[in-house]
Amino acid sequence: MSEQPPLVLVSNRGPVTYQEDGSVKRGTGGLVTALTGLASHRDAIWIASAMTDQDVEVAREHDGKPFEVEAPEGGSFRIRFVESDAEAYDRFYNIIANPMLWFIQHYLWDLSNAPDIRRHEVEAFEQGYQAVNHDLAQAVIDEIDGQEEPVVMVHDYHFYTLPGMIREARPDVFLHHFVHIPWTQPDAWRVLPNGIREQIYNGLLANDIIGFHTKSYQRNFLQCCRDLMDLDVSFDEGIVHCGDREVWVRHYPLPIDYESTRRISRRPRVREFEERVLARRREFAILRVDRADLSKNVLRGFTAFDIFLEQHPEFAERITFTAQLMPSRTDVPEYAEYLEKIEALVAVVNHRHGTPDWMPIDLKLRDDLDEAVASYKHYDVMMVNAMFDGMNLVAKEGPLVNERHGVSILSENTGAHEELGEFAISVNPFDVQELADAIYSALVMSPEARERRARGLKEIVTSRDPGDWIDEQIADIRAKHAGSRATG
Structure with missing residues (x-):
């Protein structure tokens, strides 16, 4: 395989977005973190959706072609923004990708009540999801024109049908697709009409290799191909047989850039936040850093803390649970309602247990990496109790820079659990009493046990x-x- 042509990366979010004031902001999320490392490690062209009006302007200024950009956190990238019709993109993102696919892949649908799939959703798939997948597929086809043995790496749930479009135009292309979120078992996918489901699976199976974070997700995908698509599957080898083609299905757990995270922890601004953290610190500190996403299970985390305080009154006024949550997808009704429930529950817990001098839960609704890293360094307990999570990089970042032999409470349904479970306190994310007990166990754990676990992590x-x-x-x-x- 020739090394000369650059890799072509495809994702919905790019490494940067342009703001109204003309500034450049780093793209958010674990996917961007992962691909930033990839793009700096290999010669690559990064194709992404134009996410803001300013992204659209920049794309037009460059005639829709790749251009060089310096990222705020360092590093330069060649990116190509793709402009889609605004209505098509809204259908693509706000009806199909989120919530439909996201909810399926995190087991979030309350199937007795939702979803109701009508013509509205079917049209959103055809005129939204398929349209945006086609827009980015055309950009890829344009970029690999004239290349021999091109390699295209597609990322995540936004572009399941894109590989089939590229394969049809360029049968010689090598396609690799990495899915950053969980892959659920076959019955979860039966929510989708057969026609839509088959288009999604056929699009994915146009790839040469499909990657997931964990063995569990890999196994679920293989089982779906067997049960839903009636394909011959080798579980031992990790192969789906599609006619005369073999599709490899693999797992590649996503690591963090630990050197970069350590550098961030030494920033002057992080130290400023540390001074504030330490000035307000009680005897014990619990921390969670998350998006305010339904899958993150924030409400059960606070409920467990409520139970803990009720059952262990000796910790009153000695402990603070800091929760730094980034509001997420607030234009999706379910998310806006969830954020309201979070704020309401925090108010209830603080009213029930608080005193004039002590607020048990300190809720911060903002996205500030420096502030989060400062809190990482000084927690006694970190809570990651997601219902289901693709990987969860917070579960890796926190223990890396923590200076107090902090204990990790980790949901068994996070991707990170396959790697870190041995040295964390594992919990069933739906068992709030177990989670309350885990908080207590972490707080009374011996210094030797804390040190051993922290070192292992x-x-x-x-x-x-x-x-x-x-x-x-x-x-x-x-x-x-x-x-x-x-x-395999």
Whole structure:
């Protein structure tokens, strides 16, 4: 396989977005973090949706072609913004990708009440999801025109049908697709009409390699191909047989850029936040850093803390639960309602247990990396109790920079649990009594046990970096391109 052509990366969010004041802001989310490492590790062109009006203006200024941009956090990228029709993009994102696919892949639908799939949703798939997938597929086809043996790496749930569009135009292309969120079991996918479901699976199966964070998600996908698509599947080898083609299905756990995270922890602004954290600190500190997303299970986390305070009154006025939550998808009604429930529950817990001098829960609704890292350094307990999570990078970032041998409480349904579970307190995210008990166990744990767990977490987190993650995938691309067999 030739090394000369650059990789083509495809994701909904790019490494940067342009703001109204002309400034450039780093793209948010774990996916952007992962691909930023990839783009800096390999020669790559990054194709992404134009997310703001300013992104559209910049795309037009460059005639829709790739251009060089400096990221605020450092590093430069060649990106190509793709402008889609505004109504099509709204249908693509706010009806199909979120909430439909996101809810399916996180088991979030209350099936006795929702969803009701009508012509509105079917048209949103055809005229929204398919239209935006087509827009970015055309940009990819344009970028690889004239290249021999091009390699295209597609990312996440926004672009499940895009690979089939590219394969039809360029049968010689090598397509790799990484899914950053959980892959659910077959019955969860039966929510979708057969026609839509088959288009999604056929689009994905146009790839040469499909990657997930965990063995569990890999296994679920293989089972879906067998049960929903009636395909011949090898679970041991991780292969789906599609006619005369073999699709490799692999798992590549996403590491964090631990050196970069450590550098951030030494920033002057982080130290300023640390002074504030320490000035307000009580004897014990619990921390969670999350998006205010339904899948993150924030309400049950606060309910468990409420139970803990009720059952262990000796901790009154000695502990603070800091929750730094970034509002998420507030234009989706379910998310706006969820944020209201979070604020209401915090008010109830603080009223029930608080005193004039003490507020048990300190809720911060903002996205500030420096502030979050400052809190990482000084927690005694970190709570990650997501219902289901693709990976959860907070579960890795916190233990890396924590200076107090902080204990991690980790949901068994996070992708990170496959790697970190041995050194965390594992919890069933739906069992609030178990979570309350875990808080108590973490707080009374012996210094020796805390140190052993903290050391184990750091060793795992620093054992791989994004370069390793990328190299593992590139090695499989080379192996498959050379005709090797999958190894599962």
